[in-house]
Amino acid sequence: AQSVTQLDSQVPVFEEAPVELRCNYSSSVSVYLFWYVQYPNQGLQLLLKYLSGSTLVKGINGFEAEFNKSQTSFHLRKPSVHISDTAEYFCAVISRGTSYGKLTFGQGTILTVHP
């Protein structure tokens, strides 16, 4: 069984400020990790994923995330946010191997960027 906890349900931030969205997970097996973004009234879009190798992964729109195995965390960061980054962000995990798409999602973090 797996679970994902996003530690902040809402994160307000001013434009051009840095932001970190926190994600912790629990799993009895090895997992891959993902961050998805959902803009208002739209579907989910992949921001980035960690499969193996370097624990710092870079994604689209200037986002990056760092996998920390000892802390079972996968926090998402951006050094300078824009108004257009306002959206809901979902952290997700999936068991390694063939899992037929069974992602386990966190509860989501609403990022609001203020001018």
Added chain:
Amino acid sequence: DTAVSQTPKYLVTQMGNDKSIKCEQNLGHDTMYWYKQDSKKFLKIMFSYNNKELIINETVPNRFSPKSPDKAHLNLHINSLELGDSAVYFCASSPLGTSGNTIYFGEGSWLTVV
């Protein structure tokens, strides 16, 4: 070109009705899914199909019946709709193989049962 497309985007219907949501992907993927996002934005997989065959059914009531006429299509039919079925339903697809493959989501179908 929309990779995963689903229709309708919005659907308002009365309790007890039967409705369908259609999904098509043009990515050549072997595996398709239905996910449900409830009113609290919690996302959970409902079904997983691989090359038209059901692989995962996450204890979804049998009022929900997915149908895959070919590997590019996965439709969701819901019988006897209940208020609790109100949610956003996302179709998705991915290549077969490692679970590290990216899952591509459609734009969602907002179902409201009144």
